[in-house]
Amino acid sequence: MENFHDLIVNRRSIRKYSEEEIPADKVKTIMEAALMAPTSKSSRPWQFVLVEDSAKLEALSKCKEGGAGPIAHCSLAIVVAADVEASDPWIEDAAIAATYIQLQAQDLGLGSCWIQIRGRYTSTDIESETYVQNILEMPDTILPVCIITLGYPDETKKPQNTEKLLWEKVHIGTWQER
Numbered sequence: 001m002e003n004f005h006d007l008i009v010n011r012r013s014i015r016k017y018s019e020e021e022i023p024a025d026k027v028k029t030i031m032e033a034a035l036m037a038p039t040s041k042s043s044r045p046w047q048f049v050l051v052e053d054s055a056k057l058e059a060l061s062k063c064k065e066g067g068a069g070p071i072a073h074c075s076l077a078i079v080v081a082a083d084v085e086a087s088d089p090w091i092e093d094a095a096i097a098a099t100y101i102q103l104q105a106q107d108l109g110l111g112s113c114w115i116q117i118r119g120r121y122t123s124t125d126i127e128s129e130t131y132v133q134n135i136l137e138m139p140d141t142i143l144p145v146c147i148i149t150l151g152y153p154d155e156t157k158k159p160q161n162t163e164k165l166l167w168e169k170v171h172i173g174t175w176q177e178r
């Protein structure tokens with residue numbers, strides 16, 4: 001594993017992927033990371049649907065009006081969902097698991113991108129959550145929060161620029177405008 005800070009500096013959203021498949025052991029490592037993510041009261045309300053089938057990926061890429069294109073050509077899409085009846089902070093729990101997936105993927109040399117589902121709509125005004133649930137035959141109470149696309153990068157991006165971090169967002173002791 002590379003130094004954790006370097007991993008965060010180097011992680012960028014990758015939206016273009018090569019055709020190379022992700023080996024099963026790497027998928028397992030990624031899902032282990034997701035299943036170890038912290039959750040409120042250890043309720044573990046998340047559910048994950050792994051999709052590799054190209055026809056399903058193509059259909060999922062139409063889950064919202066814009067910004068879902070990377071799903072069509074990724075090697076693996078992980079739909080990160082949660083049981084809304086299992087825990088009130090289900091959104092936070094799902095978001096943390098999604099972040100674990102992205103960071104674990106980065107450490108394995110994979111590219112990833114978060115595709116927002118919750119609160120989005122298709123071009124025909126269907127809720128993106130419902131659209132994804134229908135394609136993947138998911139129960140009504142399991143709401144998709146996001147889809148994490150994964151694959152070997154087919155684009156290079158500059159690392160984060162640590163010289164341009166928004167330090168004015170950081171307030172020490174009390175809220176003081178900087």
Ligand SMILES: Cc1cc2nc3c(=O)[nH]c(=O)nc-3n(C[C@H](O)[C@H](O)[C@H](O)COP(=O)(O)O)c2cc1C
Nearest residue numbers: 011012013014015066067068070113114115116117
């Ligand atoms: C909550 C959230 C929603 C996002 N939704 C999308 C999306 O729907 N489509 C997309 O291509 N990227 C999406 N992204 C990726 C962001 O655009 C990206 O993280 C941001 O531009 C910063 O770039 P970086 O990840 O390379 O640092 C999302 C990221 C987050 C955290």
